[in-house]
Amino acid sequence: MSNHFGDRLVDAVKSKRTPLIVGLDPVYSRLPSAITSRQDMNDEFDVDSAVDAIFDFSTQVLRIVAPMVPAVKINIAFFEKYLSQGIETYYSLISEANELGLEVIGDVKRGDIGHTAEAYAAAHLENPELTGLEDTLAPDAITINGFAGAESIEPFAEKATKNGKGVFVWVRASNPGAAAIQDCVCEGGQKVYEKIAAITGDIANKPENIGKAGYSNIGMVVGGTSPDETSELRKKYEKVWFLVPGYGSQGASAADCIRFCKKDGSGALINASRSIIYAYEEQKYKDQFGDNWKKCIEQAVIDAKLDIAKAVQDAF
Amino acid sequence: MSNHFGDRLVDAVKSKRTPLIVGLDPVYSRLPSAITSRQDMNDEFDVDSAVDAIFDFSTQVLRIVAPMVPAVKINIAFFEKYLSQGIETYYSLISEANELGLEVIGDVKRGDIGHTAEAYAAAHLENPELTGLEDTLAPDAITINGFAGAESIEPFAEKATKNGKGVFVWVRASNPGAAAIQDCVCEGGQKVYEKIAAITGDIANKPENIGKAGYSNIGMVVGGTSPDETSELRKKYEKVWFLVPGYGSQGASAADCIRFCKKDGSGALINASRSIIYAYEEQKYKDQFGDNWKKCIEQAVIDAKLDIAKAVQDAF
Numbered sequence: 366m367s368n369h370f371g372d373r374l375v376d377a378v379k380s381k382r383t384p385l386i387v388g389l390d391p392v393y394s395r396l397p398s399a400i401t402s403r404q405d406m407n408d409e410f411d412v413d414s415a416v417d418a419i420f421d422f423s424t425q426v427l428r429i430v431a432p433m434v435p436a437v438k439i440n441i442a443f444f445e446k447y448l449s450q451g452i453e454t455y456y457s458l459i460s461e462a463n464e465l466g467l468e469v470i471g472d473v474k475r476g477d478i479g480h481t482a483e484a485y486a487a488a489h490l491e492n493p494e495l496t497g498l499e500d501t502l503a504p505d506a507i508t509i510n511g512f513a514g515a516e517s518i519e520p521f522a523e524k525a526t527k528n529g530k531g532v533f534v535w536v537r538a539s540n541p542g543a544a545a546i547q548d549c550v551c552e553g554g555q556k557v558y559e560k561i562a563a564i565t566g567d568i569a570n571k572p573e574n575i576g577k578a579g580y581s582n583i584g585m586v587v588g589g590t591s592p593d594e595t596s597e598l599r600k601k602y603e604k605v606w607f608l609v610p611g612y613g614s615q616g617a618s619a620a621d622c623i624r625f626c627k628k629d630g631s632g633a634l635i636n637a638s639r640s641i642i643y644a645y646e647e648q649k650y651k652d653q654f655g656d657n658w659k660k661c662i663e664q665a666v667i668d669a670k671l672d673i674a675k676a677v678q679d680a681f
Numbered sequence: 682m683s684n685h686f687g688d689r690l691v692d693a694v695k696s697k698r699t700p701l702i703v704g705l706d707p708v709y710s711r712l713p714s715a716i717t718s719r720q721d722m723n724d725e726f727d728v729d730s731a732v733d734a735i736f737d738f739s740t741q742v743l744r745i746v747a748p749m750v751p752a753v754k755i756n757i758a759f760f761e762k763y764l765s766q767g768i769e770t771y772y773s774l775i776s777e778a779n780e781l782g783l784e785v786i787g788d789v790k791r792g793d794i795g796h797t798a799e800a801y802a803a804a805h806l807e808n809p810e811l812t813g814l815e816d817t818l819a820p821d822a823i824t825i826n827g828f829a830g831a832e833s834i835e836p837f838a839e840k841a842t843k844n845g846k847g848v849f850v851w852v853r854a855s856n857p858g859a860a861a862i863q864d865c866v867c868e869g870g871q872k873v874y875e876k877i878a879a880i881t882g883d884i885a886n887k888p889e890n891i892g893k894a895g896y897s898n899i900g901m902v903v904g905g906t907s908p909d910e911t912s913e914l915r916k917k918y919e920k921v922w923f924l925v926p927g928y929g930s931q932g933a934s935a936a937d938c939i940r941f942c943k944k945d946g947s948g949a950l951i952n953a954s955r956s957i958i959y960a961y962e963e964q965k966y967k968d969q970f971g972d973n974w975k976k977c978i979e980q981a982v983i984d985a986k987l988d989i990a991k992a993v994q995d996a997f
Contacts, residue, residue, distance in 0.1 A: 392796075412811040440797060442800035442801045449772075451804075476790055488762040495731065496724070496727040497729055497766075510792055512862060514854075516857075535829075542794075543829045545831065546876055549865070552866050
């Protein structure tokens with residue numbers, strides 16, 4: 366397997382024939398009752414019980430989706446609630462996903478400057494070499510917040526490049542309120558998110574960051590919910606992978622999201638979280654599969670892949 | 682003790698007679714040899730040994746500074762490197778600091794939108810009520826990143842207000858490169874950081890967030906290194922506590938930082954991290970106290986308090 370994150374994504378997207386990735390945001394109260402009714406997992410307010418249930422659910426989801434998608438995005442926020450046990454679970458899931466051949470993106474949105482950014486980078490972009498943690502893997506890539514400029518991106522980029530990992534800088538959020546800051550037009554006509562994209566692009570385009578397939582290991586997170594504002598980014602940053610949240614539960618359509626793909630289908634990862642992992646809550650899947658929650662998730666992935674494939678066909 | 686974070690800060694600053702707070706950014710390789718030469722703590726590359734050393738050092742620092750400063754800021758980045766054991770250590774230190782009567786700020790810079798922001802808020806601004814975690818305390822306040830607008834601030838503010846805790850929104854970073862984004866002038870003449878300040882100010886000024894002393898529990902992080910750009914913020918947001926990094930190692934002077942204080946000394950917390958906790962590396966303290974590293978730290982706190990007190994006297 367390539368030691369370059371951008372190259373690995375090209376291969377993974379080609380082999381799974383889709384830019385769709387699945388996001389894991391597991392919340393105990395929404396887990397299937399088949400899991401939460403088990404005696405060792407039935408207490409939401411007991412930390413052992415809760416993390417066991419979340420781990421069990423998440424590993425089953427990983428096994429369902431692994432043959433169908435190139436990558437998963439694991440959102441650390443939903444694990445931090447369980448403090449150290451949550452973090453242990455987060456890393457266990459990274460290992461599970463890695464063994465299943467998935468690229469793993471840690472959605473951590475870390476962001477700070479100087480020696481703090483270096484500490485975060487060491488924590489999240491380096492397989493720990495400490496005695497006692499030898500078996501732990503860091504994710505293949507993480508999301509970061511580059512609001513404090515190049516100095517809040519470079520420490521992560523350097524660590525990622527050194528370790529064959531990747532970084533997605535949060536350039537434009539998918540929520541409506543983000544526009545109040547990120548769409549502000551600055552002197553010279555550039556919007557704030559365009560400035561962050563430009564700073565990120567300069568780092569992404571450094572020769573040492575470009576892989577054999579022509580992509581950088583430094584990418585951008587751009588919400589699929591604001592396609593008009595952001596469709597220029599694809600053209601402008603040819604070597605960049607885009608991580609596109611917002612498809613599904615947040616309201617972005619497949620057509621909105623695939624604007625970040627190139628003609629060959631590479632260049633963007635389109636993330637769906639809740640619309641996939643909680644598919645068993647939806648009437649249309651209930652009608653089809655009853656309480657077979659795994660079948661519901663599987664079908665939701667198939668449906669999303671078809672939806673996206675059709676949008677790609679229509680667009681190119 | 683008041684259940685309002687803003688009120689508690691007023692009392693704490695008054696009782697310790699200083700706005701100086703101490704930041705904990707512990708790095709194993711810089712710990713005093715008195716600690717790292719101990720047999721159970723002498724292996725930087727063994728996770729148990731490393732976290733034990735960091736915990737031992739940090740608790741000793743807390744005991745030294747507790748009688749002298751109102752609050753400490755614990756930077757989670759330096760604990761995340763040790764994964765779940767690091768997180769356990771972080772929470773242990775919060776409890777230690779709390780028992781010593783210190784207000785505790787978790788410097789976590791978390792930031793995301795919607796249900797992810799809610800998950801982070803639940804993780805960091807709520808004492809866990811889960812069986813197995815009953816003895817764990819969340820910090821009194823955390824730092825957050827509000828780059829995605831009001832929707833990335835409100836979930837934290839609501840949780841903080843409900844639980845008697847506080848939030849500091851990162852408005853203006855202390856690094857030079859931050860200007861490339863945060864000082865951009867937008868249409869209408871407002872800079873980006875002023876926009877974030879305005880969004881934060883609207884939330885801070887909500888009546889339910891204001892305590893008896895007239896301060897909000899929602900504050901702002903503004904670097905002391907850019908006093909010219911930011912001295913207007915103090916006047917504009919009367920009810921806001923400012924958390925001011927940059928004093929000491931990052932180069933801001935006491936005079937730069939105390940612009941965020943009011944005449945009575947309230948209104949700002951001036952943070953010094955490395956210049957205090959690694960004072961024993963400095964020649965002037967070595968000359969005075971030899972290898973008594975605790976005395977060096979104590980004297981560094983005394984010196985910083987005097988330096989700040991003099992600046993306050995000169996300014997008002």
